[in-house]
Structures are given as C-alpha cells and as structure tokens.
Amino acid sequence: MKILTANRLSDGEVVWYAHGRWVETIAGAEIAEDKAAEAALEAAAARGLAENLVVDVAVIDVEIVDGVIHPLRLRERIRAAGPTTRNDLGKQARTQHAA
Known part of the structure; x- marks a missing residue:
C-alpha cells in the first residue's frame, strides 16, 4: 500500500494527497492498493508540482x-507526527489538544 506525501509550497506544511486535494493529516490520505492507483498518485504528484502547490513529493x-x-x-512517521524530542509541537500536539 502506498500514499502520496509532499510539503505545501506556501508554508512548508507536510501534506498528503486525498482524492483531488492536499490534506494536513495522514488519516485522510488516499491509499493506493494496486499499480493503477499508484500511477494515479504519481499523476497527482506531477500536477501538484506543475501547479506550484507542493514540493518534495513522494509516494511512500x-x-x-x-x-x-x-x-x-x-x-515518514516523524513527518506525520512532528519532532521526536517535543510532543508539544507539530501534528502530534494538534491531536493531543483536540482530544
């Protein structure tokens, strides 16, 4: 299984591709379970780059x-959560405050 991740060009935020848009949490990522779906993620990566929406795209x-x-x-686990030395920063902190 694979997903598409990148950094949003406007602010550097780690994002994941989810059915036509880029989302800020890995939970919403579109999952590719076969080669055709993986090719669709790669096409989405190319579009995101061409439209200057994201950089550092990777299918992981x-x-x-x-x-x-x-x-x-x-x-990629660190990119999804945040710094390993400070649980009060990054996406992991947002999750703790939302609970």
Whole structure:
C-alpha cells in the first residue's frame, strides 16, 4: 500500500494527497492498493508540482495498523507526527489538544 506525501509550497506544511486535494493529516490520505492507483498518485504528484502547490513529493509505503495509516519508514512517521524530542509541537500536539 502506498500514499502520496509532499510539503505545501506556501508554508512548508507536510501534506498528503486525498482524492483531488492536499490534506494536513495522514488519516485522510488516499491509499493506493494496486499499480493503477499508484500511477494515479504519481499523476497527482506531477500536477501538484506543475501547479506550484507542493514540493518534495513522494509516494511512500504504508501499512494499516488497527485501522490507522502507519508509514513504514521512520522519516515518514516523524513527518506525520512532528519532532521526536517535543510532543508539544507539530501534528502530534494538534491531536493531543483536540482530544
């Protein structure tokens, strides 16, 4: 399984592609489960770059753990949550405050 991630060009925020738009949480990411869906994500990446919406686009490997999207690489887990040294910063802090 794969998802598409990038950084939004306007503010550098880590974003994920979700059915025609870029969202700020990994939970909303569109999941590609076959080669055709992966090709569609790559096409969306090319559009995002061409429209100057995002930079540093990457199709990444993920798995679903207890119904939650979980990136396989540590780098992508950190990008999804925030700094590992401060739980009060990044996306992880937004989740804690929302609970």
